[in-house]
Amino acid sequence: MNLLSRLVYWSLNLWILGYTVILGLALFIQFAYSELPCPLCMLQRYAMILSTLGAWWIVRQAEAGTLTTVGYMQGLGLGTLGAFAGAVFGGRQVMLHILPGDTGYGAPVLGLHMYSWAFITFAVVIIYCAILGILAPAALPQAPKQESPAARLATAAGLAFLAVVAINAVMIVFLEGFAWVLPDDPTAYDLFRH
């Protein structure tokens, strides 16, 4: 049971790290190749953050030693709902570009467009949360001892996630500017136009 609890803890950290890397790559593509995100792309990024907040909440409670079965299930619930919302947003964008001859929005990555990859990751998260729900409460996540190298690694993953959310928050101020919402097909950072 101990091993399973530790595995669950590290798999939650993998979830946090995975979406942090994806969000970081999306920012890299945006800045390096000047590919500005459309409103649906941004909604999928928000859903990734929303979903990951559930995982991070569980991890933080496990580290503080305050995690209960209720807290665990609430975190999984947040993760599932966030991923479901993301799947709806991603699914809508996939459907917009599904007809033959449509080249899609943005450049494909490893053969699929980013919204298609996003949809796949949301589906994976929903299935993963379902499995963790089945395993609970036998496998309540167990954090490593504080100040250990493993604990520092988990803290670094959490802080990297926090940093990527903060960078997105700064970036959106430049992208949206003084407008109430993003245009359907952004061509420039709106703040610089005023």
Next chain:
Amino acid sequence: MDIIILFVLLVTAFAIWREAHRGLVLGLWLVALVLMIGLFRYHVTSSLGLSF
């Protein structure tokens, strides 16, 4: 709206980091979700027009 959503998400992340009260985390998370659904509804204005 996007700016508000991302700042609510950022505040929620900080609340989790600072081990804030459960109700605050859940409340902020829910506000972000509702705003996101509202924004999705705003942007989705037409039916897909697909026929299989």
